[in-house]
Amino acid sequence: xxxxxxxxxxxxxxxxxxxxxxxxxxxxxxxxxxxxxxxxxxxxxxxxxxxxxxxxxxxxxxxxxxxxxxxxxxxxxxxxxxxxxxxxxxxxxxxxxxxxxxxxxxxxxxxxxxxxxxxxxxxxxxxxxxxxxxxxxxxxxxxxxxxxxxxxxxxxxxxxxxxxxxxxxxxxxxxxxxxxxxxxxxxxxxxxxxxxxxxxxxxxxxxxxxxxxxxxxxxxxxxxxxxxxxxxxxxxxxxxxxxxxxxxxxxxxxxxxxxxxxxxxxxxxxxxxxxxxxxxxxxxxxxxxxxxxxxxxxxxxxxxxxxxxxxxxxxxxxxxxxxxxxxxxxxxxxxxxxxxxxxxxxxxxxxxxxxxxxxxxxxxxxxxxxxxxxxxxxxxxxxxxxxxxxxxxxxxxxxxxxxxxxxxxxxxxxxxxxxxxxxxxxxxxxxxxxxxxxxxxxxxxxxxxxxxxxxxxxxxxxxxxxxxxxxxxxxxxxxxxxxxxxxxxxxxxxxxxxxxxxxxxxxxxxxxxxxxxxxxxxxxxxxxxxxxxxxxxxxxxxxxxxxxxxxxxxxxxxxxxxxxxxxxxxxxxxxxxxxxxxxxxxxxxxxxxxxxxxxxxxxxxxxxxxxxxxxxxxxxxxxxxxxxxxxxxxxxxxxxxxxxxxxxxxxxxxxxxxxxxxxxxxxxxxxxxxxxxxxxxxxxxxxxxxxxxxxxxxxxxxxxxxxxxxxxxxxxxxxxxxxxxxxxxxxxxxxxxxxxxxxxxxxxxxxxxxxxxxxxxxxxxxxxxxxxxxxxxxxxxxxxxxxxxxxxxxxxxxxxxxxxxxxxxxxxxxxxxxxxxxxxxxxxxxxxxxxxxxxxxxxxxxxxxxxxxxxxxxxxxxxxxxxxxxxxxxxxxxxxxxxxxx
Numbered sequence: 001x002x003x004x005x006x007x008x009x010x011x012x013x014x015x016x017x018x019x020x021x022x023x024x025x026x027x028x029x030x031x032x033x034x035x036x037x038x039x040x041x042x043x044x045x046x047x048x049x050x051x052x053x054x055x056x057x058x059x060x061x062x063x064x065x066x067x068x069x070x071x072x073x074x075x076x077x078x079x080x081x082x083x084x085x086x087x088x089x090x091x092x093x094x095x096x097x098x099x100x101x102x103x104x105x106x107x108x109x110x111x112x113x114x115x116x117x118x119x120x121x122x123x124x125x126x127x128x129x130x131x132x133x134x135x136x137x138x139x140x141x142x143x144x145x146x147x148x149x150x151x152x153x154x155x156x157x158x159x160x161x162x163x164x165x166x167x168x169x170x171x172x173x174x175x176x177x178x179x180x181x182x183x184x185x186x187x188x189x190x191x192x193x194x195x196x197x198x199x200x201x202x203x204x205x206x207x208x209x210x211x212x213x214x215x216x217x218x219x220x221x222x223x224x225x226x227x228x229x230x231x232x233x234x235x236x237x238x239x240x241x242x243x244x245x246x247x248x249x250x251x252x253x254x255x256x257x258x259x260x261x262x263x264x265x266x267x268x269x270x271x272x273x274x275x276x277x278x279x280x281x282x283x284x285x286x287x288x289x290x291x292x293x294x295x296x297x298x299x300x301x302x303x304x305x306x307x308x309x310x311x312x313x314x315x316x317x318x319x320x321x322x323x324x325x326x327x328x329x330x331x332x333x334x335x336x337x338x339x340x341x342x343x344x345x346x347x348x349x350x351x352x353x354x355x356x357x358x359x360x361x362x363x364x365x366x367x368x369x370x371x372x373x374x375x376x377x378x379x380x381x382x383x384x385x386x387x388x389x390x391x392x393x394x395x396x397x398x399x400x401x402x403x404x405x406x407x408x409x410x411x412x413x414x415x416x417x418x419x420x421x422x423x424x425x426x427x428x429x430x431x432x433x434x435x436x437x438x439x440x441x442x443x444x445x446x447x448x449x450x451x452x453x454x455x456x457x458x459x460x461x462x463x464x465x466x467x468x469x470x471x472x473x474x475x476x477x478x479x480x481x482x483x484x485x486x487x488x489x490x491x492x493x494x495x496x497x498x499x500x501x502x503x504x505x506x507x508x509x510x511x512x513x514x515x516x517x518x519x520x521x522x523x524x525x526x527x528x529x530x531x532x533x534x535x536x537x538x539x540x541x542x543x544x545x546x547x548x549x550x551x552x553x554x555x556x557x558x559x560x561x562x563x564x565x566x567x568x569x570x571x572x573x574x575x576x577x578x579x580x581x582x583x584x585x586x587x588x589x590x591x592x593x594x595x596x597x598x599x600x601x602x603x604x605x606x607x608x609x610x611x612x613x614x615x616x617x618x619x620x621x622x623x624x625x626x627x628x629x630x631x632x633x634x635x636x637x638x639x640x641x642x643x644x645x646x647x648x649x650x651x652x653x654x655x656x657x658x659x660x661x662x663x664x665x666x667x668x669x670x671x672x673x674x675x676x677x678x679x680x681x682x683x684x685x686x687x688x689x690x691x692x693x694x695x696x697x698x699x700x701x702x703x704x705x706x707x708x709x710x711x712x713x714x715x716x717x718x719x720x721x722x723x724x725x726x727x728x729x730x731x732x733x734x735x736x737x738x739x740x741x742x743x744x745x746x747x748x749x750x751x752x753x754x755x756x757x758x759x760x761x762x763x764x765x766x767x768x769x770x771x772x773x774x775x776x777x778x779x780x781x782x783x784x785x786x787x788x789x790x791x792x793x794x795x796x797x798x799x800x801x802x803x804x805x806x807x808x809x810x811x812x813x814x815x816x817x818x819x820x821x822x823x824x825x826x827x828x829x830x831x832x833x834x835x836x837x838x839x840x841x842x843x844x845x846x847x848x849x850x851x852x853x854x855x856x857x858x859x860x861x862x863x864x865x866x867x868x869x870x871x872x873x874x875x876x877x878x879x880x881x882x883x884x885x886x
Contacts, residue, residue, distance in 0.1 A: 060431060063114065064152040067122035072115050075105065075151060079112025082138065082147050086112050092140040097383075099403075104134060105151060114151075122153045123190040130192055137401075137434075144386060144398045148431040157195040157248025161187035163256035168242075170224065170260045173358055174232040175267040181211070182224040183349075183363050185314050187244035187254050197247035203240050208260075210242075215276065215347075215365070224258075232262040266356030270296040270307045272364040282371045283340040287333075291323065294330035296352030296362050304356030312349035312363065319346055332366065340372040341407045374412040374461025379405050380469035382455075388474035391443040399425060400437040400471060404457040412461040420454045425473070427455070437471070445475040446512045479517040479571025483509035485579040492547075492583045496555040497590060504538075507545040507579055509567035517571035520545075525564035525578060534563050538583075547581065555587040556629050589684025591629035593637055595692050606693035613666045614701040621651060624658040624692045626680040634684035642677040651696065653678050660694060672698045 063076040079086060084094070089109045096107050096114075106117035126132030132155070138147040163185065170182050189196040200222045202210035207228045213221040222242065230238075238260040245253045272294065279292050298305045309330040311320055322336035323346070332348065348366040353359045384401040406413040417427050417435055424441040437453070451473040458466040485507065492505045511518040522545045527534050538561070540547050547565070561583040568576035609622045628635040641653040641660075650670055652663050660676065674696045681689040 060148040060150065062150050062152065064154055065116060065120070066154045066156050067120050067125075068156060068158055069116045069120060071117065071119075075114040075116065077112055078107055078114040078138065078149065084112070084140065086110070089140075092142050094138070094140050097137045097139065098134060099137075105136065114149075120153055122155050122192075123159065125153060128190070128192060128196075132192075139384060139401075144384070146384075146401060146430055146434075146436065148434065155192050155195055157191055157246060157250065157252060159190040159195075160252030161189045161198055161244035161246055161254035163187050163242075163244070163254060165256065167257040167259055170258060171263050171358070171361070172226070172230060172260055173263040173266055173269075173360055174230055176226055176229075176269070178226055178229065180226040180269075182208075182226070183213075183314075184222045184224060184242060184258070185256075186220060186222050187256070189246050189252075191246065191248065195246055195248040198244045199247075201243045201245070203242075205238065205240055207235075207238065208240065213275070215367070216278075221365075224260075230262050235262060237261045263358035266300065266304050266354060266358055266360045268298055268300045268304070268354075269360035270298040270352040270354055270362035272296045272352060272362055275364055277364060277366045278369070279366060280369045280371055281338070283338050283373050284375055285334045285338050287335055289334040291332045291334060291368060292366055294325075294332065294350060294352070294364065294366070296330065296364075298354045298360070300354065300356060304354050304360075306355045307352045307362075308355070310351050310353065312351045314349040315347075319348055322346070323348060325350065338370060340370045340409070341376065344370050344372070346370070372409045372412055374408055374459060374463070374465055376407040376412075377465040378415045378457035378459050378467045380455055380457050380467055381405075382469055382471055385471065387471075388476040389439065389443065390476045390478055391445040392478045392480070393439055393443065395439055395441070397439040398436050399439065399473060402427070402435040402437060402455055402469075404433045404435070406457075406459050408459065408461065412459055414460040415457050416460070418456050418458070420452070423451050423453055425451070425453060443475050445477045445514075446481060448475065450474050477514045477517055479513055479569060479573070479575060481512040481517075482575035482577050483511045483520045483567040483569055484577060485509045485567065487579075489580040489582065492581060493586055494549065494553060494583055495586045496588050497552050498549050500549070500551050502549045503546055504549050504583065505547040505581065507540070507547065507565050507567070507581070509545070509577065509579070511569050513569065513571065517569055519570040520567050521570070523566050523568070525566050527563065529558075529561065529563075537561060538563065540565055553583075553585045555585045555631065556591070559585055561585070587631045587634055589630055589634040589682060589686070589688060591634075592688035593626040593628045593680045593682055593690040595680065595690055596625040596627060606695065608695040608697065609660075610697050610699055611662075611666070612701040613668075613670075613698050615662055615666060617662055617664045620659050620661045621696060622660045622694055624653065624660065624678045624680065624694070626658065626690060626692075628682050628688075630682065630684065634682055636683045637680055638683070640679045640681070642679055644675070644677070649674065649676070651676055660696075666698060670698055674698070 061076070061078065061081050063078075065073065065075050079089060079094070084092075088094075089112060094107070094109060096105065098105070103117050104120050105114055107114050120134075122132050125134070132153045134151040134153060136149040136151065138149055139145070140147075165185070168185060170184075172180075172182065186200070187198055189198060198220065200210055200212060200220075202208065202224075207226065207230055208224045209227050211223045211225045213223050215221055238258075240258040240260065241255055242258055243253055243255045245251055277292060277294070281289075281291060294309060296307050296309070298307055308327045309325050310327060311325060322334070322338060323332055324335040325332050330350075330352070332350075346368040348368060350364050350366060352362040352364070354361075381403045382400050383403070384398075386397075386399055389397065389399060402417065404415045404417060406415050415433055419425060419427055419437075424439060424443060425437055426440040427435045428438050430436050437455070452470060453473055454468050454470045456466055456468050458464050490505065490507070494502075494504050498504070507522060509520050509522075511520055521542045522540045523542065524535055524538065524540055529537060535550075537550060537553075538547055539550055545565070545567075553561070562580065563583075564578045564580050566576055566578050568574050607622075611621050615621075624639060626637055626639075628637055637658075638655050639653045639658045640655075641649070641651065643649075650662055650664050650666055651660055651674070653660050653676075658678070658680070660678070676694040676696060678692040678694060679689055680692065681687050
C-alpha cells in the first residue's frame, strides 16, 4: 500500500488508530470500544498523520508488496497517485522501466493499477540485504516527465533453516575436561529479519548441553559443552540431533545429525589466545600480505605439544582460495583478489591440532572486515534522448535522462555530475543519482549547429575517480532568418531597343537557414508604370533570380524604370525581403533629325525665300530648324550646304546654327533663282540625316515683302534675346560651380592631410550637386524626358560638376551594378570642359568646326546625355538630366 496525503489516506490512518485503540481495550478485558481516545493514542495518531504528510511531499511514491505474490496482485493505483488521467496514459506513451529488474511489475494502462507481473523472489533479488526494493522509472511524453517509484519487497518466511551437511562429526577425547567446548556449524536461513532469527535445540542426552555464541552481529554459533566425562570403553560414540527453528510465522525447522566419536589418549588440547579474532584490512591487497598471526599453545609435552594449523571444515572453499595459512607458524596471508564490492567481510575458521594420539584440536574464528577503497570509477547511463533539439525550444526542455552509479561505498560512492562549460544546457537532479539534461539558454542554429556535450561524473574518494559520457546535441533549424540581399538597391544600365526576353540583371539573396527554410524564390512586386502593369515590362525567374525585359525599351518613352523584386523562402511561415532595381535605359541613335518650320515638316522639306539683291555679305537669308528625338551625342545636329554643279554659290549655312547667310554681296551675275540643298545630320553611329531644300529668289530691293522683313527682324531680335538669356544662365552655372569647386578643394585638402593617397587621382568620390526644378534651357522642341520611378511626376534636373577634379581613367564602366555613389571624377572633369567651352564662346569651337569637341567623344563613350548647341539662341543648352542622375 502507499501512504499519502489524500483524504482516503488520512481516513485510513484514523481508522487504523481506532482499531489499535480497540485492541488495547479488549486486551484489558473490556469488550466495549470507547469513543474517547487516551493521551497515548492521540500521540500515535499525530505521528501517523505527520508520516503521511512527510511521505507525500518527498517527491516520489513508495509501495510495498510481499515476495512470492501471485501474478496480478494489486500493488497500487500508480496513475492516480501520480496525478495522471487514465485517458492520457496511452497518448502520452506511459511506460515503466526498471534497471536489471526485468518485468516483475507491470501497469494496466486501462485502469492505471500497478500489479505483480511475474514471481518476485526477494532472496534472488536482494540476497541477505536487510532492505530490498525495486526502483521504477515512470516516463511519460508530451511533455517528457519522469517519476520515481520505489516498491519495497517484504520478506515472507518461505525458506527453512538449512545445514550445509546432513551429519557433523565431532572428535571428543575421553580425557577432555568438563566444560570443554566443541563448536558446531550453524544453520543458515535465506530469509531476513525475524524470519532468519534462528534458535537451536539439542536432543536430550547425559553428556552435552548446547551453548550459543554471539558473533557480534555476524550471527550465532552453536557450541557443544561437555557436562559429564565420557568413558570411551562405555560409550565409544554418541548420536545427537541438533534442530534449528526460525522466527517466522509459520515457523520452519531444520536439523543435522551429530556423530560424536570418543577418542582415547591426548589429555590436553591446544588453546588459542581468543576464540574470535577481528581483523580490518583494505581491499586490493597484494598476495602474500599478512592478515593475522595466530598462536595456539598446548600444555602437553613432546610430540603432543607440537601444533599444526589448518582451515576448519567449516571454512568455505571460496575463502580457501583467497587466503592461505602456514601450517607451522599460523600465519594467514592473502592469496587472491580481495574486493570490497564482492564481499565486505570474511569468516575464517581455523583449527590448531597437536600431534598426540589421538590428536587434540583447538578452534578459533577470524573475522576479517574489508575496508573500501576508491577503486571503482562512476558509471554513466544516458537514456531517452530527445534529439535533435529545435533552436526555438523553450528553456527547461528535457534533452536526455542521465543516471550515475558507483560500486564503492561511503564517500567513495558519492557521485557528483558536471557538464562541459560554456554550453546552453544544465543538469537538474531529479532523484538520488538521476539527472535530467535540460536547456538552460536560447539556441541559435546559425551560430552553433551542434553541441558536443560531455557529462563528467566524479566520486568523493581520494584520489577522486571520474567517468565521462558524451552526447552530440544537434540543433534543428526553424525559419527565423529572412532572405537577405547583398545591398538594398542595384543600378542597371540597358540599351534601348533590346530584344524581347533579354536578360538584363540577376538578383541573388541568401538565407542563413537550411533546407526548405533556405530555399529562396523570387517575384516582382507588382505596381503600375503609367497606365501599364510592371509585369508587362519585366519578369523575374522564380528560382535563378534572373530579370528579363519582356519587350524592347524605348529611351524616348522611358528613361528610368524603378521596381522591387521580392525574395521569399519556403519556410512556414515564409519570410521575405525586397530589393530595389533602378533600370536606366541608354539612348541609341534610332531617330533621324526632323525639320521644323511653319512651311513644312518632314525628312525632306522644301520652302522658298525672297532675297533682295542689295543685301551685303553676312546677311542672314533664312534658317533651317531641325530636332532629333534622341539625346546626347545622338541628338547633336550639324548642317551642311551640298555643293551644286553650277557656279560657286553666294550662300553658306552655319555648321551648328542652320542659318543661311550670304558670303558676299549679290550682283547681277548671280542666278535669279537658286536651289540650296541643306543636309542635316546627327553624330550618332551610324549617322542619320535629313535634307531641306531652300529655293532662294533674288529680287530687287523694292520687291521684298515688308511683312517678311519685319518677321525676319522680329526673329532676329528673339534670337538675340535668347542668346542673352543663355549667356546669363551659363554665367550663373559657372558661378555656382566655382563655389562648389572651392568647397571640394577645401574638403580634399582636409582629407589628404589626414590620410596619404597614392597615385595621381586620389581625391576620393566626387560630390555631385543636383538642383531640381530649376527650369530648362530653351530647346527647339521644348521636350522633356520622362523618368518613371513610380514615386511622383517626371523630374528635370540640372547637375553642376567641379572642373578642378583630376581626371582619372575609368577602369570599370559596365551596365550592371553601378551605385549612385561611384567614382565619376573622370567623367566630371571632362564634362566641366564642356561648361568652360560653353561659357567662353557662344559658338562651337572654331578649331574643329566639322567634328565634335574633344569632350563629346568621352561623354558618348560613357553613355551620358550632354548639352547640345542651340541654333536659335546661339548657345549651349543642357538636355534634361535623366541619365546624369546616376
